[in-house]
Amino acid sequence: MADRMEQVEVEGGGAPVIEPGHTFGTVTDKISSIVLTRPTSIGWFVGFGVAFLVTMMLLFALGYLFAKGVGIWGINIPIGWGFAIVNFVWWIGIGHAGTLISAILLLLRQSWRNSINRFAEAMTLFAVACAGIFPLVHTGRPWLAYWLFPYPNTMIYWPQFRSPLVWDVFAVSTYFTISLLFWFIGLIPDLATLRDRSDNRWAQMIYGILAMGWRGSARHWHRYESAYLLLAGLATPLVLSVHTVVSFDFAIGIISGWHTTIFPPYFVAGAIYSGFAMVLMLAIPIRKLYGLEDFITERHLQNSAKVMLATGWIVAYGYGIEAFMGWYSGDRYDAFTLWNRLHGPYAFLYLLLLTCNIGVPQVLWIRKLRTNPVALFLISLVILVGMWLERFVIVVISLHRDFLTSSWGMYYPTRWDWMTFIGTIGMFLAAMFLFVRILPMISIFEMRTLLPEAEVKVAE
Amino acid sequence: MKTTPIYGIMAEFDSATALVEAARKTHDAGYRKIDAYSPFPVEELAEAIGFHTNRVALVTLIGAIIGGLSGYLMQYWMNAVNYPVIVGGKPPHSWPAFIPITFEMTILFGGISAVLGMLALNGLPMPYHPVFNVPRFAMATKDRFFLIVFSTDPKYSPATTRAFLESLQPRSISEVPS
Numbered sequence: 001m002a003d004r005m006e007q008v009e010v011e012g013g014g015a016p017v018i019e020p021g022h023t024f025g026t027v028t029d030k031i032s033s034i035v036l037t038r039p040t041s042i043g044w045f046v047g048f049g050v051a052f053l054v055t056m057m058l059l060f061a062l063g064y065l066f067a068k069g070v071g072i073w074g075i076n077i078p079i080g081w082g083f084a085i086v087n088f089v090w091w092i093g094i095g096h097a098g099t100l101i102s103a104i105l106l107l108l109r110q111s112w113r114n115s116i117n118r119f120a121e122a123m124t125l126f127a128v129a130c131a132g133i134f135p136l137v138h139t140g141r142p143w144l145a146y147w148l149f150p151y152p153n154t155m156i157y158w159p160q161f162r163s164p165l166v167w168d169v170f171a172v173s174t175y176f177t178i179s180l181l182f183w184f185i186g187l188i189p190d191l192a193t194l195r196d197r198s199d200n201r202w203a204q205m206i207y208g209i210l211a212m213g214w215r216g217s218a219r220h221w222h223r224y225e226s227a228y229l230l231l232a233g234l235a236t237p238l239v240l241s242v243h244t245v246v247s248f249d250f251a252i253g254i255i256s257g258w259h260t261t262i263f264p265p266y267f268v269a270g271a272i273y274s275g276f277a278m279v280l281m282l283a284i285p286i287r288k289l290y291g292l293e294d295f296i297t298e299r300h301l302q303n304s305a306k307v308m309l310a311t312g313w314i315v316a317y318g319y320g321i322e323a324f325m326g327w328y329s330g331d332r333y334d335a336f337t338l339w340n341r342l343h344g345p346y347a348f349l350y351l352l353l354l355t356c357n358i359g360v361p362q363v364l365w366i367r368k369l370r371t372n373p374v375a376l377f378l379i380s381l382v383i384l385v386g387m388w389l390e391r392f393v394i395v396v397i398s399l400h401r402d403f404l405t406s407s408w409g410m411y412y413p414t415r416w417d418w419m420t421f422i423g424t425i426g427m428f429l430a431a432m433f434l435f436v437r438i439l440p441m442i443s444i445f446e447m448r449t450l451l452p453e454a455e456v457k458v459a460e
Numbered sequence: 461m462k463t464t465p466i467y468g469i470m471a472e473f474d475s476a477t478a479l480v481e482a483a484r485k486t487h488d489a490g491y492r493k494i495d496a497y498s499p500f501p502v503e504e505l506a507e508a509i510g511f512h513t514n515r516v517a518l519v520t521l522i523g524a525i526i527g528g529l530s531g532y533l534m535q536y537w538m539n540a541v542n543y544p545v546i547v548g549g550k551p552p553h554s555w556p557a558f559i560p561i562t563f564e565m566t567i568l569f570g571g572i573s574a575v576l577g578m579l580a581l582n583g584l585p586m587p588y589h590p591v592f593n594v595p596r597f598a599m600a601t602k603d604r605f606f607l608i609v610f611s612t613d614p615k616y617s618p619a620t621t622r623a624f625l626e627s628l629q630p631r632s633i634s635e636v637p638s
Contacts, residue, residue, distance in 0.1 A: 024499060024603035150538060158538035162547050162557040170564040178571045185575055189601070193499075196598040212585030215592070216600050218483075218496040220582045222506035226516040227578035231571055234524075238567045245560055448500040456477050456504050 015298035017112045018450055022294065027447045031440050032197050034290055040437065043289070048433040054426020061419035062137060070140050072416045079399045079411040084138035086391040087421050089246055090274065091131035091428075092172065093267075093387065095179070096239055097275020098124025102182060103235035106228075112303060114446040115295040119286065119435070120279050121183040126431040127278070128176045130424040135168070137420075164248040171245040178238055182231050185224075188214050189445040243268045250394065256337040257398030260325060266318030273311040273357075274387035276304050277380035284373045284380075286436065295442055298371050305370040308361060308383065315390075316358045333403060345410065346397050349389055356386025467590035467638035468610040469621050470597070471630035476502045479605035482628040483508035486607060489624060493613035497591070497606040519577030520570050527569020531562040590638045608636065 018027075065072060075082040098120040105113040136142045148169045150159050159166050191211035198204045214220070247267035250258040280301065287296040326338030341350045360382045369375045401408045435441065448454055473479045476498060483496045487510050496505050506512075539545070540552035550557065579585070591597050591608065600606050607630075609621050625633055 028499075028602045150534065156543070158543045160545060160547055161535040161539050161561060162550060162554060164560075167560040167564075170561045174564045174568040177568060181571055181575045185578075189500075193601040196601045208587065212579070213587050213589060214584065214601075215589060215597075216497045216499060217582075218498065218502070218505040218509055219511050220584075221498065221501040222511060223514055223516045223578045223581055225501050226514055227520075227574045230517060230520045230574045234520075234567050234571050234574070238564075241560070241563060241567075245564075248560070445500045454476060454500060454502075456480050456502060 015302070017115065017297065017299060018447065019294040019297065022451060023453065024448050024451065027295075027451065028193060028197070028444055030292075030294070031442050031444045031447070032194055034436070035194060035438060035440055036198050036200075036203070041289075044433065044437060048430060048437075051426045051430035051433055054423055055430050057419055058423020058427055061416050061423055062133075065137055065416065065420070066142070070138065072414060074411055074413045074417055076409065076411075078402060078407050078409045079396055081138075081395045081399060082411060083413050083417040083421055084134040085249075086388065086395050087424065088131050088134035088138075089267075089391045089395075090388050091127045091134070091424065092175075092246055093243065093271030093274045093391075094278045094384075095124040095127035095131065095175075095275065096243060096268070096271035097279050098122075098127075099175075099179060099182075099235050099239040100272055100275065101279070102186070103232040103239065106232045107236060111450055112299055114450055115297075115442050116279065116283060116300055117446070118183075118186065118443045119282060119432075119441045121179065121186065122432065122435045122439075122441075123275075123278060123282060124179050125176070125183060126428045126435075127275075128172065128179060129431070130428050132172060132176065133424060134420075135172075164245065164252045167245045168249055171242045175238060175242045178231070178235055182235055185228060185231065186443055186446075187439065188212065188224075189216065190440045190443060192216070193444055194440065240268055243271045250398075255398050255402060256331070256333040257322070257341075257394065260322065262318055262321045262325075266315065266321075269311045269314035269318070270387055270390060273308055273315055274384055276308045276311070277383040277387070280304050280308075280376050280380040281384070282432065284377045286441065288373070290436070290441075292442065295447065301373065301376055302370050305364050305376060305379075308380075309364045312357065312361045312383070319354070319358070336401070337398060340401055341393065341397055344397065344401065346393070346400075350393050350397065353386055353389040353393055356382050357390060360386075465638045466611050466618065467593075467636040468608045468616075469618075469625055470591065470594055470606055470608045470634050470636050471625040471628060472596060472599075472632045472634075473605040473607065473630055476505075476605060479607060480504045480508050482607050482625075482630070485628060486609065486624070490615050491609050491613050491621075493610040493616075495608050495610070497597075497600045497608070499601055499603060499605075515581060516574060516578050519581070520574040523573020523577070524566050524570030528562055528566035530569075531565025532558055534565075535561060590636050593637050594634045596632060596634065604631075611638075 022030075073082060073084070075084075098117075101113050101120040102117040102124075106117075136145050139145060139148075148159065148166070161167075188211055191207050192214035195204055195207040195211050198207060244264040244267065247263035251260060251263040253259060283296055283300065283304075287293050323338055326334045329335075341347065361379060363369050363375075364379065369379070396411050400411055471482065473482060479496055479498060480502065483494070483505060486494055487508060492510065494509050496509050498505060535558040536553060539554075539558075544552040546552070591606075596604070597606060607625070607628075609616060609625065613621075615621070622633060
């Protein structure tokens with residue numbers, strides 16, 4: 001028994017994945033009591049209330065958009081993409097960390113992921129839902145969005161499959177579906193736990209229906225584990241493909257600053273970078289408010305910080321290559337794009353981006369800051385701002401001055417742009433508030449497997 | 461003649477190790493229609509009760525192949541046969557441009573097959589099951605481990621099976637009414 005705990009500690013080189021002293025019973029009770037017995041705090045109602053109001057603002061902004069059209073936004077030729085695409089790429093990127101944690105770290109046998117994968121997957125789902133709104137409303141006639149899918153129609157007409165925008169439809173809808181399945185499959189055994197722990201008739205029925213009669217049979221677990229691993233194996237290339245396809249939306253175009261082969265890996269790294277920042281921004285308050293420091297330990301904070309440091313450098317390499325190619329390609333338009341980023345009207349945003357994404361995160365080399373929740377929270381916020389600016393720089397600075405000086409222009413977001421963007425943050429938070437209240441935010445059965453008593457010691 | 465039919469006899473254990481040992485002994489004693497229940501996946505348990513065939517991977521593979529083929533053929537038929545349009549000077553059957561969607565469809569169908577295949581092979585959803593009639597079984601999703609010998613097992617007899625399970629030193633023994 002002691003061996004396993006020691007081993008876990010040694011692997012971590014410091015803080016353990018679970019604080020010692022827990023049993024199957026205490027892990028189960030601690031996580032399920034948040035949902036079942038703990039009274040809902042005033043803070044939850046206030047937080048959910050504010051997030052709900054902001055969501056209503058989103059609906060208002062979208063309602064006005066449906067009535068008036070995309071002219072209420074700041075977009076116009078030459079900048080036709082604006083906030084909608086900036087926010088789409090930002091939200092999709094945030095979702096990627098959830099899949100990385102749940103699928104890739106599962107395949108790599110990083111068992112520390114077991115205490116953060118559930119809410120990271122929920123984060124993925126809600127972030128992809130927020131992301132999905134933008135291209136839909138950006139089409140201008142969202143009530144015709146089903147035209148994006150190939151279906152037999154009276155126009156005798158099919159989608160044009162050589163367009164990366166159509167690839168995006170398939171990539172993002174597949175990503176959402178697989179993320180939802182992965183999350184739900186992971187929830188089934190925990191829903192059965194809630195069904196059996198709950199005293200409330202309604203809760204028993206609802207959790208019971210969702211658990212689908214799960215009873216923990218060895219045959220079921222055996223097939224379950226195969227399906228879970230297979231889904232992880234499928235989700236791993238999927239998550240890499242999704243941001244690759246998103247980057248193709250840009251890279252297939254001929255605009256300077258878009259038309260480069262570095263985009264796919266650089267986008268994927270940036271996605272994971274911003275996603276881990278969001279994971280930390282959620283995990284730090286949650287572990288504090290719900291007293292979950294036993295399960296989300298210093299080790300999780302440290303590891304997330306290290307992932308941010310590593311992916312941050314890949315992103316920095318991407319910026320470096322972009323600048324290098326601007327000079328080395330000898331292409332006057334590429335050179336101008338670089339000059340325009342550094343000296344054009346949006347130069348302050350580019351410099352702010354470099355500060356947020358390359359400058360500030362370097363303090364994560366200091367161990368003391370990596371283990372300080374308040375510092376990590378603030379650094380994560382800076383990274384999220386920086387990654388949003390990166391997408392703004394890519395979309396707007398590249399479009400606003402292209403090959404012909406006669407078609408140059410400027411982009412200024414309107415209040416409707418801001419209301420839609422902030423509204424999706426409200427929707428995301430409202431969904432997270434509901435999630436932590438009605439579902440187990442940490443995977444109970446996977447936490448049980450981390451305990452030393454879960455190991456079977458049978459004489460052969 | 462039995463008045464209430466019995467579904468099986470269930471023994472309760474305290475730890476995963478005890479359950480695996482008990483399951484192995486029960487299997488070695490010749491019982492074949494048995495099952496074990498644990499609150500988390502225990503790798504050794506499926507083998508201990510003699511369960512080897514797992515077709516989830518096969519179902520997933522078939523689903524993924526169907527998804528990939530239908531994804532590619534859909535694009536081929538729509539863009540090269542039924543509605544050929546020349547875009548960007550590429551031929552109607554410009555296969556490299558069809559790869560991303562073929563890939564996504566492979567993943568989509570493979571993933572859905574893995575989930576639905578797992579549920580179907582497990583016989584889920586199944587809201588009612590006789591084991592839920594045992595009140596103590598609610599602990600199976602918390603910290604207790606259960607072993608059951610079904611009454612359909614050829615070796616099953618109420619008295620000897622119960623005596624055998626008692627020899628495994630369980631925490632409790634219950635009859636499961638069906």
